[in-house]
Structure formats: C-alpha cells, structure tokens
Amino acid sequence: MTRLLLTLTLVAISILGFSQLQTLPISEDFSNMQLPTNWQELGTWNYDNQNETFPTQNNGYIVKEIDYPVFGMGSDSVELYTPFYDVTAVTNTLNLSMYYSYESMFTTFCNLLITTDGGVSWDTIQHIQPANGTSFNADLSSFIVGADSIQIRFSFGYQNAGSGSGSSTARFAFDDLLVQELVAKDLGVQALILLILQYLIMVQILLMSN
Numbered sequence: 001m002t003r004l005l006l007t008l009t010l011v012a013i014s015i016l017g018f019s020q021l022q023t024l025p026i027s028e029d030f031s032n033m034q035l036p037t038n039w040q041e042l043g044t045w046n047y048d049n050q051n052e053t054f055p056t057q058n059n060g061y062i063v064k065e066i067d068y069p070v071f072g073m074g075s076d077s078v079e080l081y082t083p084f085y086d087v088t089a090v091t092n093t094l095n096l097s098m099y100y101s102y103e104s105m106f107t108t109f110c111n112l113l114i115t116t117d118g119g120v121s122w123d124t125i126q127h128i129q130p131a132n133g134t135s136f137n138a139d140l141s142s143f144i145v146g147a148d149s150i151q152i153r154f155s156f157g158y159q160n161a162g163s164g165s166g167s168s169t170a171r172f173a174f175d176d177l178l179v180q181e182l183v184a185k186d187l188g189v190q191a192l193i194l195l196i197l198q199y200l201i202m203v204q205i206l207l208m209s210n
C-alpha cells in the first residue's frame with residue numbers, strides 16, 4: 001500500500017513537473033552527496049566518495065546495494081528519475097555518457113530508460129551489464145525523433161532472483177552523468193587542412209617529376 005501511494009505521488013509530481021522543463025545538458029556529478037534538485041527516487045539511494053575509479057568520485061557518487069531477497073522470489077526495485085528536459089532545439093547527436101560499477105551475486109537487472117511522453121511509456125536505452133569501474137556511451141538521437149522532452153530513469157532490482165545465500169548482495173554505483181548535444185565539428189577547419197594536404201602532395205609530385 002505504501003509503495004502504491006509512493007508510486008501515485010511520484011506520477012503526480014511527474015505530471016506537475018512536466019510543465020517545468022529543464023534546459024540541456026544533464027550534468028550531474030553528485031557533488032552534494034544527496035538527491036540532486038528536481039530528481040526523484042522510489043526507494044532510497046545512497047552516496048559515497050571512496051573505492052571507485054570515477055573521474056569525480058572524490059566529491060561523491062550515487063550507489064545502491066540490494067541484499068539477497070528472502071527465498072529469492074518475488075520482485076522489487078529502486079528507481080531514480082532525472083527531471084524533464086527540453087529537446088526541441090536539439091539538431092545534432094544527443095549523447096549520454098556516464099561512469100558506473102555494477103556487481104551482483106544473484107540475478108538482478110539494471111536498466112537505463114528514457115521517456116518522451118511524460119512518463120507514460122518507457123524505452124530501454126541499455127540493459128546495463130555487470131562491470132567494474134567502466135564508462136558508458138549511448139546515442140539518444142533515435143529516441144527523441146519528434147519529441148519535445150525527455151526524462152532519464154535508472155531501474156535497479158530483481159525478479160525471481162533464484163538461488164543464492166542470505167549474505168549475497170548486488171551493488172550499482174554511477175557518477176558523472178552527462179547528456180549533451182554533440183556539436184558538429186568545424187567543417188571550415190577540416191576543409192582548410194585538406195586543402196593544405198592537397199597542396200603539399202602537389203608540391204611533392206612536382207619535386208619528384210623534376
């Protein structure tokens with residue numbers, strides 16, 4: 001019942017917040033060691049600043065540990081939502097990057113999701129796989145065709161976790177989330193370099209022919 005109320009509250013907050021679009025980029029290094037302003041969580045996430053290799057781990061990162069569920073059956077998850085961001089002005093590649101560690105001693109899932117309709121439906125950007133201190137990139141361009149806004153969501157949990165021991169845990173930590181539009185390279189400079197190279201090749205040919 002409590003969970004249902006939490007979910008309904010979150011949906012209500014989402015709908016209210018939907019009209020207050022943020023401006024890209026999404027740039028979060030968790031330097032306040034607390035839930036960032038306008039982010040929402042379902043379940044409690046924690047914060048740490050040690051034992052990782054993230055570029056800004058020293059100022060804090062977000063982390064969640066899940067203990068092995070009793071009997072390994074049923075399901076549960078913790079969710080984390082960014083605010084809504086305006087993507088109407090995006091014309092180039094919209095890229096997501098982040099650093100993360102994910103380890104699990106029983107069957108869990110860790111999904112990176114995106115919505116473009118205010119949280120009514122969600123597309124999976126990536127089923128995150130267990131890895132120790134690695135980085136991740138995703139091109140979001142195909143998800144935002146015709147969209148006005150995006151919201152990113154992390155969903156970490158288990159469903160029918162299977163066999164294991166009572167002391168098993170799963171852990172997901174991430175940091176330095178950046179969602180930004182990649183600016184096209186300066187074609188003027190590229191053209192100039194190409195022209196110089198062509199000139200040098202021509203000079204070389206002329207010298208060789210003499």
Ligand SMILES: [Ca+2]
Pocket residue numbers: 029030031056057058059060061175176
């Ligand atoms: Ca950090």
